[in-house]
Amino acid sequence: MDNKNAYRILIAKPGLDGHDRGAKVIVRALRDAGFEVIYTGIRQTAEMIARTALQEDVDAVGLSLLSGAHMTLFPRVVNLLKENGLGDVLVFGGGIIPEEDMIELKKQGVAEVFGPGTSTTDIASYLTTALDGASKQA
Template sequence: MSARKVRILIAKPGLDGHDRGAKVVARALRDAGYEVIYTGLRQTPEMIVEAALQEDVDAIGLSLLSGAHLTIFPRVAALMKEQGLDDVMLFGGGIIPEDDAPALKQAGVANVFGPGTSTQDIITFVEQEMARRK
């Protein structure tokens, strides 16, 4: 009963008009037994990192469709470092070309999930990362 629950923030930075994908991922993680904090649309990197801090999450998942990921994801990673959230895992998804993945990983994003990723792949990745970081 007192088992530690893994908490994950799912956030939508930038100006995307819809959050269908983020909601699907949030729901899938909920069904996998995680406590998912969902922030809704149009979050700035500052809002996301502050929410992650207040919610004491183990991971942050960013969803972005607009193409601004090369700017926004590294900005979130940098702010996390600034706030001392070094032990929080950052991952992302959305419309992100495979070619951009190395640069994002270099910036501190643990993994990037492009279009067509199954939710199971995301869950498996999160499970592995959480087990590794225990």
């Protein structure tokens, strides 16, 4: 039947920083780009994010973090997803993240990191391309 259902994306705020305007902008942009978007709200542990991803069976998890704890929390989410059998879920991130950290995060399984000033259209088209590619492979 109709196989063109929307991709499901979880936007999550790990850690203690409560600044989620960025996350909300992404939620809104992805909604308008035709995605089904779920938002966790602020102050989530990596464990909560992984379990939410499991229950919602999302195609991708977007992590937003401004506090500087990304080197600890992003890889932890990646690993917990793997432990839950969700190793194929695309993980991307955004926030105030230095260039050298971006390189290291990508090595640790974060597919893409978006810094300040990224256009929301770019993020939406990145996701569509990456997820279309992933579902063709499977």
